[in-house]
Structures are given as structure tokens and as C-alpha cells.
Amino acid sequence: MIDAHPFRWKHRLPTAAVALTLSLGAVVAPATGAAAAEPTLPSGNTAYRTLADYESDMAELAAQHPTLVKPITLPYKTTSGRTVRGIEISNNVQANDGKPVFVDVGMHHGNEWPSGELTLEFAIDLVENARDPYIADLLDRARVVVVPVVNVDGFVRNRRQNDTNTDMNRNYGLGWLPLSSAGAAPWSEPESRNIAWLLSTRQATVFNTQHTCIQVVLYPPLQLAAGPAQDTPRLHRLASAVAAQYGPTYRALPSAEDYETTGEAIDWAYYATRGLSITSETCPNAGAARTYQTQVLDTYAAHRGAMLEALETTADSAEHAIIEGKAPKDAVLRLTKSFEMYTSPYAQPDGSVRPTSFTTTLSSDLDVVQPNGKFRWAVNPSYRPAPAYQADGVRGNRTGFYTEPWILTCERPDGTVLQTARVNVDLGERVEVDLQQCKRDFHRKDLG
Ligand SMILES: [Zn+2]
Known part of the structure; x- marks a missing residue:
């Protein structure tokens, strides 16, 4: 397998440096040696996964926790013949029992590696903490569907587009325009059809698609001419709650007010299913380096809080x-x-x-x-x-x-x-x- 993996070393900064990176202005005293604990991930990982790592981590989770984790295979292989995989997580996961669903996906853009890492780490977190009363209650009341790498071909080549040079977040059919990288036709790409299948075959109360690198949480519409979505107060409430978890510099706003596009996942998802559909973009503060440390390790705790907001919204009977x-x-x-x-x-x-x-x-x-x-x-x-x-x-x-x-x-x-x-x-x-x-x-x- 060709592996375009630029971060092969085990990445660890000295503890004091980590504490400074973490603090975002809080008072730390690295000189005393009593610095805050280094942030760690649920997996314990210290470097980016390869595709093989994603696949083996998901297979292992499902094998070790059959009552909590169920593997899923998306129906359409990528242009280069790769399989797109995910997992479902819930208590008594094998029962097709009608719980509300949170669909959480990463890496529509194959070069946005933190989005895949954060997505799978949250899944591992839920499984590892399934006996924690707070998590157990959420997994009693809701089902989580996770696809960490939507654009598998793009990921293995470390580039934004898929292998037909299509931007996966311009190919969804609603409002589609033949922009330069939107694909030959609406839904021309197997990767966008996979996500359409996922959302069409489940009752997803909330759909989150994870990206980098801006500090925003976006919701429909994509174009100003479309005008506000009917559920704008609900969309804004969820996006604001998610953004607040990421930090005070994050904003929640309609996608069109960030920049206008067409054919993104959240527009079709909301208008077809009425599920609350958001794009969560994470990025380090301006001027900070974009590394595994800043984009994954230092971001995960906030991401966890953000996704728990999404999961709580899913489980809330007022939202379905x-x-x-x-x-x-x-x-x-x-x-x-x-x-x-x-x-x-x-x-x-x-x-x-x-x-x-x-x-x-x-x-x-x-x-x-x-x-x-x-x-x-x-x-x-x-x-x-x-x-x-x-x-x-x-x-x-x-x-x-x-x-x-x-x-x-x-x-x-x-x-x-x-x-x-x-x-x-x-x-x-x-x-x-x-x-x-x-x-x-x-x-x-x-x-x-
Ligand atoms: Zn992106």
C-alpha cells in the first residue's frame, strides 16, 4: 500500500511545553516542574493513524465489544476500489430498536487528518467509558454511527479531493453547481453516495461532519440567496453549544455567512431528512503551529465536550x-x-x-x-x-x-x-x- 504518511515519528513535546500549549492563557508554572498533565487520547496514540490503523482499530473495537460496537461497510467502493468503513455504537447495539441516531463523520477532505482522528477517538472514548453512568445513559438512549474517513482515496494520497479530483463537499445534489471540483454531475462520486445512503437508511436526529482548519461550526444554508433554514433557531442552538465547547474563539453561523458554496453534505442532509446538520471545523489559534500535538492531542478534550453536546441533543425527545x-x-x-x-x-x-x-x-x-x-x-x-x-x-x-x-x-x-x-x-x-x-x-x- 502506498502510504503518504508524513508524521511517522512518535510525537511528544516536553511536558512544560505541552502545558504552555494547553493553557491558552491560563496560568502555568513550568519552572516548578508541577505542570499540568499532558493531554492524552482515549486510544493512547501519539501519532496519526494510517488507513490500516483506522481499519484495525475499528475491527478490534467491534470484536472486543460486540454488545456495544457493530461494524458497518458503506455500500459504494471508492473510485480506486477501496472500502469505506464505520462503526455503530450503542448499548445492545445489535438490536435494531429505534433509538435516535447521531451520525458523525470525518475526512470528507483527505488532507484534513485531525478530523478523522478526532472522530475515531470520540468513538473509542464512548466505548472505553461505556460503564460511566453519564455515558451509559446516553448509550441507552441513542445510537452513534461513526465513519472517520469518508474520502479514503484522498486520505491515502493526503489530498483534499478524491481520486476523480472531486471535492467531496461539493458533490451532494441539493443546489449542486458545476464548480471546478464539484464532480461531473450531482452525486457522481461514490463517497457522497455513501453518506447519502447512511443518512437515508437511518433516522439521524443529528449529523456532524468534521473538518479543519477554521474555528467555526456551520449550519445550512450554503448560499445567501437560499435564505435562512426553517429550523435556524434549533440549528444555531446546537452549533453554538458545540462551538462553545471548542472555545471562546469559535463562532457558530450559517455556512453562507462564512463563505458561499454549493453541494455540501449538510445542505442536502438537512433539507432531505430534517436532521440537525452541522459542519464542525477545528483549528489551532492564529499563529499556533498546526501539528498532531495542537490539532489532535490538545484539541481532543474540547472535541469530546462538543460531541457530547451533539449526542445529548440527539437523545433529547424535543429534537425528534x-x-x-x-x-x-x-x-x-x-x-x-x-x-x-x-x-x-x-x-x-x-x-x-x-x-x-x-x-x-x-x-x-x-x-x-x-x-x-x-x-x-x-x-x-x-x-x-x-x-x-x-x-x-x-x-x-x-x-x-x-x-x-x-x-x-x-x-x-x-x-x-x-x-x-x-x-x-x-x-x-x-x-x-x-x-x-x-x-x-x-x-x-x-x-x-
Ligand atoms: Zn474540509
């Missing part, structure tokens, strides 16, 4: 919706919806300037595991925010939501659909669905 009821034990419940979304208008091959449409299909499922058939499913609200990007162009400053129910099916494990229901449920709401027909027919031999 609940569908509950009784179904036959061993039934599979599925929630789907399908809708058209649009790029920005751009010059098409036929010479006209118009948007391209694409279909987003959300489909997630839950296994009814309780002997009494009771289930409780934390889902995103059925009311979907209307995006600025429409069939007839950019129509900004929208305030409405589509009244577009979840289609709930109650199925046998073999996929036979026994009942279909339409469910409208708003943020913070709880609705009970009546699945009597499914219960009646579940064990009948003459159906299906």
Missing part, C-alpha cells in the same frame, strides 16, 4: 419525533418517503439553463423485539423543510414545510407487507399507530 405502538413480535416496521430534489440551475448539454432533478428516497426500519410487541421509534419529523432549490430555479427565504407523511409498513421478516399506514408526526410529538391488522394477519399462513 416518536412513533410508538404495538406490533407482532418479530415483525419489521419500515418508514419510507420519496421525493424530488433539485440542483441549482446551470447550463445543460442542450444549451438550456435549468436545474437537474434527482430522487431522494428515505427508508429505515425497526425490528419488533419486545415479547409484548411494544415499540418506540425515534424518527425525524414527517414535515420536510421546503428548500430554495426548485424545478423553476432558486426560490429563497422559504418558511414552509411539505405535509408529506411517512409511509409506515408492518412486514413479516420475509418482507411480506401486512399493513400500510400514513403517519404525520411533528417535532417533539409522539403518535401511536394502530397495527391491529398486522397483528391479526402476522401468523396467518394463507397470506403472502
Whole structure:
């Protein structure tokens, strides 16, 4: 394997120097020798991982903690044929039981190595501290999905783009424009389709994508012309809480106010799923060196606090919706919806300037595991925010939501659909669905 690894040495600064780096203005007394303890990572690592390190660390976590950690393989291999991997973390992780989900990914940009390190270190932290009462409670109430290296090809070559020279954070379809590195078409890249799959097949209350190197936490929209997102107060609250953990110099703001782009992950993610979608960018203070020490070791404690904010928001029932009821034990419940979304208008091959449409299909499922058939499913609200990007162009400053129910099916494990229901449920709401027909027919031999 080609390894573009510039930091192969075990990197340790003298203790006093570390204490000074850590303090950010706090009083330290290195001369006395009583300096603050060096920051350490949950893994104990002192240097950047290679791709092989990421893969073996995740495999080992899953093997050693099968009730807490489940490996996942994303469906699309990269342009150069590499596999993109992640892990799910929760108490009783193997049960597909409807807990709210926090999706946390790193390294859309392959040269932003701290973003992958911070993402995997947080996962290890949760697993290693799963018996701590505070962490245990969060892992009882929520599921965390971690993909530390989205752009695997870019990472092994230590460059921003993937192997088709596409910027992975310009290729998502909503509002897409043919910018110089946005890819040949919306969703042309396997890496962006992987993340779309991840978010389309789970009910992610919160989605965080980790980057370097600015001190900001960003939320939709990406373009000023789009106008504010419908959930701006909620997005700003989460982004502010995350930014506050990173430190007083970090700002929380709409992405468009930082700089305008199109085709980023958070825009599609929010407008398709209504999950609270943020981009967390970390960077050392101005003038400080950008090293493993400053960007990973010295940043991790703040990152931990930031991600715990995101996880607490995920677990908060005010930030998602609940569908509950009784179904036959061993039934599979599925929630789907399908809708058209649009790029920005751009010059098409036929010479006209118009948007391209694409279909987003959300489909997630839950296994009814309780002997009494009771289930409780934390889902995103059925009311979907209307995006600025429409069939007839950019129509900004929208305030409405589509009244577009979840289609709930109650199925046998073999996929036979026994009942279909339409469910409208708003943020913070709880609705009970009546699945009597499914219960009646579940064990009948003459159906299906
Ligand atoms: Zn980036």
C-alpha cells in the first residue's frame, strides 16, 4: 500500500511545553516542574493513524465489544476500489430498536487528518467509558454511527479531493453547481453516495461532519440567496453549544455567512431528512503551529465536550419525533418517503439553463423485539423543510414545510407487507399507530 504518511515519528513535546500549549492563557508554572498533565487520547496514540490503523482499530473495537460496537461497510467502493468503513455504537447495539441516531463523520477532505482522528477517538472514548453512568445513559438512549474517513482515496494520497479530483463537499445534489471540483454531475462520486445512503437508511436526529482548519461550526444554508433554514433557531442552538465547547474563539453561523458554496453534505442532509446538520471545523489559534500535538492531542478534550453536546441533543425527545405502538413480535416496521430534489440551475448539454432533478428516497426500519410487541421509534419529523432549490430555479427565504407523511409498513421478516399506514408526526410529538391488522394477519399462513 502506498502510504503518504508524513508524521511517522512518535510525537511528544516536553511536558512544560505541552502545558504552555494547553493553557491558552491560563496560568502555568513550568519552572516548578508541577505542570499540568499532558493531554492524552482515549486510544493512547501519539501519532496519526494510517488507513490500516483506522481499519484495525475499528475491527478490534467491534470484536472486543460486540454488545456495544457493530461494524458497518458503506455500500459504494471508492473510485480506486477501496472500502469505506464505520462503526455503530450503542448499548445492545445489535438490536435494531429505534433509538435516535447521531451520525458523525470525518475526512470528507483527505488532507484534513485531525478530523478523522478526532472522530475515531470520540468513538473509542464512548466505548472505553461505556460503564460511566453519564455515558451509559446516553448509550441507552441513542445510537452513534461513526465513519472517520469518508474520502479514503484522498486520505491515502493526503489530498483534499478524491481520486476523480472531486471535492467531496461539493458533490451532494441539493443546489449542486458545476464548480471546478464539484464532480461531473450531482452525486457522481461514490463517497457522497455513501453518506447519502447512511443518512437515508437511518433516522439521524443529528449529523456532524468534521473538518479543519477554521474555528467555526456551520449550519445550512450554503448560499445567501437560499435564505435562512426553517429550523435556524434549533440549528444555531446546537452549533453554538458545540462551538462553545471548542472555545471562546469559535463562532457558530450559517455556512453562507462564512463563505458561499454549493453541494455540501449538510445542505442536502438537512433539507432531505430534517436532521440537525452541522459542519464542525477545528483549528489551532492564529499563529499556533498546526501539528498532531495542537490539532489532535490538545484539541481532543474540547472535541469530546462538543460531541457530547451533539449526542445529548440527539437523545433529547424535543429534537425528534416518536412513533410508538404495538406490533407482532418479530415483525419489521419500515418508514419510507420519496421525493424530488433539485440542483441549482446551470447550463445543460442542450444549451438550456435549468436545474437537474434527482430522487431522494428515505427508508429505515425497526425490528419488533419486545415479547409484548411494544415499540418506540425515534424518527425525524414527517414535515420536510421546503428548500430554495426548485424545478423553476432558486426560490429563497422559504418558511414552509411539505405535509408529506411517512409511509409506515408492518412486514413479516420475509418482507411480506401486512399493513400500510400514513403517519404525520411533528417535532417533539409522539403518535401511536394502530397495527391491529398486522397483528391479526402476522401468523396467518394463507397470506403472502
Ligand atoms: Zn474540509
